[in-house]
Amino acid sequence: MSFTDWPWRYWRMQWADKPALRLNDETLSWRRLCARVEGLAAGFQHQGLREGDGVLLLGHNHPQTLLAWLALLQCGARILPVNPQLPPPLLDVLLPQMTLRFALVLDGHYDGLTALNMAEQTGAGGVAWQPERLASMTLTSGSTGVPKAAVHSCAAHLASAAGVLALMPYGDDDDWLLSLPLFHVSGQGILWRWLLAGARLTVRDKRPLEQGLAGCTHASLVPTQLWRLLNSESQVALKAVLLGGAAIPVELTQTAREKGIRTYCGYGLTEFASTVCAKEADGEPDIGRALPGRDVRVVDGEVWLRAQSMAAGYWRDGELLPLTNAQGWFATRDRGEWRNGRLTILGRMDNLFFSGGEGIQPETVERIIATHPQINQVFIVPLDDAEFGQRPVAVVECEPGADIASFPEWVKGRLARFQQPVRWLILPTELKNGGIKVSRRALQQWVNASFKR
Template sequence: MSFTDWPWRQWRARCADKPALRMNEEILTWQQLCARIDSLAAGFQHQGVEEGDGVMLLAHNHPETLLAWLALLQCGARILPVNPQLPRPLLDVLLPQMTLRFALVLDGHYDGLAALSMRAQPGGCGVTWRPERLASMTLTSGSTGLPKAAVHSCAAHLASAQGVLALMPYGDEDDWLLSLPLFHVSGQGILWRWLQAGARLTVRSKQPLEQALMGCTHASLVPTQLWRLLNAENQIDLKAVLLGGASIPVELTQKARERGIRTFCGYGLTEFASTVCAKEADGAPDVGSALPGREVHVVEGEVWLKAHSMAAGYWRDGALLPLTNAQGWFTTRDRGELREGRLTILGRMDNLFFSGGEGIQPEELERVIATHPRISQVFIVPLDDAEFGQRPVAVVECEPGTDITDFPNWFRDKLARFQQPVRWLVLPTALKNGGIKISRRALQQWVNTSLRG
């Protein structure tokens, strides 16, 4: 569907009394949702929010977070969603570059900006729908771990949604759980698919996943979450799951299929408003083909991208810094192969290192190690070595009570000899970085300091 007004208003015009949003157990129709958004937008405007203003939204996922997001959009604001777990020193360095006027804090504390409150005002309010208006600034980070803010318009977000929905059915009577935070682009992807499809969305305050999913037909999960749901043998209403974050075991997709659940997987980036390539999970190592509105090119082993969903640029000090190279492509620094239109991601070009003359791509080892049932996250980083140049070290996050000394034996027949980690370390809390992508450079520095200190 193409929009000539704010999507929620256009759905109100078409199906005013149709259920649109479930907030905990309260269900709003499109008519009721628009009334809530209008009154909140009027309240924000009464507090001084104007079109083009930068607003930080410091919040976890709650019903109020979603309503605030939609109301701020309707005010024409440029929203910077922030994880409340981000350390204050990082915010103090980052936020001055974001050209912000206000902060809406629903979780945590921040006193460096004029504070907004969720104060409703009577009457309708908002600015004219302009799909090319800059709408969101989403933090991302590269291998250095230094956050940047990728800026997207509503049009870019809707283009992302259209591509995913061309592959993954999401109909009028379906209900997608907002299972991922809005400060991640994958969470925003769920929001815009809902608005594009005119289906239903569920957002619940923090609950166990099994409870949060009650009545939902769609969800975005990582494989571990789906394993646990299937093993629990509870009633599941799910019809489709978009999986991310790891390679997808064939056994998992087969077990899901036996329960009537279709599984999809893919490849996405913050700069492209979520998913770029995707497929129905089939056990093959590729991430699928480019979705409609995307182009993929591999140049000297590096993945280059173009898409209607691409960010307008990185925001810094009131200006947009370009994303593309001289040829108009975004160079991902991901190593990849393109065969018959299907893309396989081999790892980050920056991460490849050599041990005794053998090339080690950390992501290749990580995919194998992540199959251990007690490992939830793993990083392979190089340890400097006088004889071999560098040797692989595994830094893992495990379930409580795990004995990591058992890991070398478990992986002895699953990795080549030169790939076997020479040390296994537990990921320190200090390096988890408050939800921002963990810096491999910081991990490497920590490993080399710890093992040589």
């Protein structure tokens, strides 16, 4: 679909009084949503916000965050959404490169920019719809832990949404829970699928998942969340779940199917506004085929990508730094291979290490360990070793009460001997990096420093 106006205005013209958005227990029609957005946009403009201005948006997911996002878009702002838990020293290094004028702080604290507030004004605020205008700046750390901001236009976000909806039905009477934060590209993906489909979206303050999902037909979850939901006594209306974040057991997809829930999985990057390849989950290790509008190559074992959803570049000091190589492709540094026309991601090329002459791809080991019911996430990092060169160490985040001492016995028979971790450690809170992707480099430095003391 090609919009000629802001998507929420387009849907107001189609069905003004149809429910569009559930904010906690309040339901807004497309007409009422437009009125709220235009009032906020007028308020932002009254405070001095102009088209092209950079705005720091500091907030967790809640109704105010969603409304602020739409109003900032309608003002033509360039939005940098940031996790309020991001460490202040990192913000102090990062933000001066982002060319920002204002900060809208809904959670947390930041004094370094002119503050915006959520005061509404009468009248229809905002600027004309220009789909190619730069709209979002999303932090990505890659494998280095050094945040960069990938910049997308509205057109790129809509192209991303169109590809996912070509695989995953989401009709105008369906309702997707905004279960992922807008400071992650996966959360933005949910937002733009809603706007493209003209369906419904639900935004709720922090609640147990079962309560948050009440009345929702679609959700984006990790396998652990879906397991808990299926094993609970809660009655849910889910039709479809987009899974991410870990290996997906066949038993999980079968159990979901028996309850009428279709499950999907895929592969995505911040630079491509979320999902690039996807499939209906079938327990196989591949991540499916390229979605419409995406091109994928494997060159010398490395995955290269092009897509309509690709970012315009990385933002630094008012300029866009290019993403593509000399051939016009984005070289992902992911190792991949084609199997029966479907792409399998083997892991990061940068992460491969050798132990006693045996190559260890951390992601391969992690996929197996992540199937343990008490492990929420796991990282395999190399520990320097005089005899073997390097040995694998597991750094895990577990369920409360989990017995980490039992894990070495559990992996026997599941992993080759050279793949089995020689140490198991709990992921420190300070290395979670405020919600940005955990830095493997920082983990490796921490592990090696821990055993040199």
